[in-house]
Amino acid sequence: MDIEKDLTPSREGDRPPYADRWHTLSDWMRVHLRSKDPRFWSDAYPHTMTGIAVDHVVGMPHGWTVHLCVDDGEAIAMFYPPAERQGTVSVVSRPDDIAARMDLYRRYIWEPRDLAAEMWEQREAA
Known part of the structure; x- marks a missing residue:
């Protein structure tokens, strides 16, 4: 799945892209986005640490x-x-x-x- 193609980025100020869709993402996608933007490293964007x-x-x-x-x-x-x-x-x-x-x-x-x-x-x- 191409995250950039399949999801609409957030449009709210300095929120990270896809912040409004976080709950719909798979854990792999969440890890992928965390690899691109440290703003996702907070309790506001949890992910299941399955590994x-x-x-x-x-x-x-x-x-x-x-x-x-x-x-x-x-x-x-x-x-x-x-x-x-x-x-x-x-x-x-x-x-x-x-x-x-x-x-x-x-x-x-x-x-x-x-x-x-x-x-x-x-x-x-x-």
């Missing part, structure tokens, strides 16, 4: 799975070991500048394996 499961991440041990989600300019990765092993590892990435935070949303949508691999490296470095 996505990502398999076969470079550098991660075989059998591990990561559940990746983004919210308010931060990425959260929950790493799950194979069923026969115990424990869960979580990593949160909170960049300082707005451009880097917006990039997290873009990468979540278009490069989830790369983002998960980078977060796995952060986990190993900690």
